[in-house]
Amino acid sequence: MPPENKSTLGRRLLFLLPVAAFVALAVTFALGLGHDPTMLKSAMIDKPAPAFALEPVMADKPGLARADLGGKPMLVNFFASWCAPCRVEHATLNGIAASGIPLVGIAYKDKLENAQRFLGDLGDPYQKIGLDLDGRTAIDFGVYGVPETYILDREGRIRFRYAGSLSDEVLKTEILPRLAALERP
């Protein structure tokens, strides 16, 4: 092959470089479009749950404070009566309570009577419930919006966050295996 041919081939390939770069960028952006930022790993993972002390929601149940977390792996669920996806996930939460998994609730920016009515209508799956009136506790947990469910280990550290409505399927694939792993000594 004469040397001239070789250099023109190299030059052709060089001209393709911007095209290749463009295709790579386009693919990156196309993938990014389907990316849901609420599915970002929480910055609170492996950090201890924040300090808080919340007033009770139900008359016959205590409020919730940081001291109630830990001891054993448990779930912390942020909910609100005004949040439609919370209604959707409530049957799954009732199932969790029936299976004996420790579950506590935090009512996010809710009115006391609305939260009470919500739990009266749909059932109360929580062992303890705190009323986070101004949403500060939620911010300390790194909550984007309700519903969100956190898995805490026995030291009270946040190990996993699920943003969005729980379902029996999500429970089986995302929550239960992680809880089981934390329960192993």
Place this chain on the structure above:
Amino acid sequence: MIRHLLLGLLLALALTGPAWAVNPDERLADPVLEARARALGKSLRCLVCQNQSIDDSNADLAHDLRVLVRAQLTAGDSDAQVLAYLQARYGDYVLLKPPVDPATWALWFGPPAVLLIGGGVLVARRRDHPAAPIPLSAEERARLDLLMTDADE
């Protein structure tokens, strides 16, 4: 009459400011603190609206974060402390300007690096292929030949 009305309308429009989402009841009485809160608010991402700052967004969470920022400034926290507080809870994502660390080096230094590489390639090519000499025109060639034959004699 109409001209006066139009003029008045234009003047009224000129007096309007940009519509911030910051509600009057959120504002701090101290103008210095409020100015710092505004600057911080513009650099913090509203997490549920993604490409708005908490200053621009009407979202509930943005309101709560604005109130939180102001509460912390009033309590005497520095700007850096407020940012660190939110960064610890929401990660780098809450900062509209990403920090310079190994994970973002490509972001910060990528474009200047590409510029340097491109400039380097251009310079190298210039050196390898100096501008080709312009061939003599027929006239010049004839004159040169004449001169050369003259010199030989």
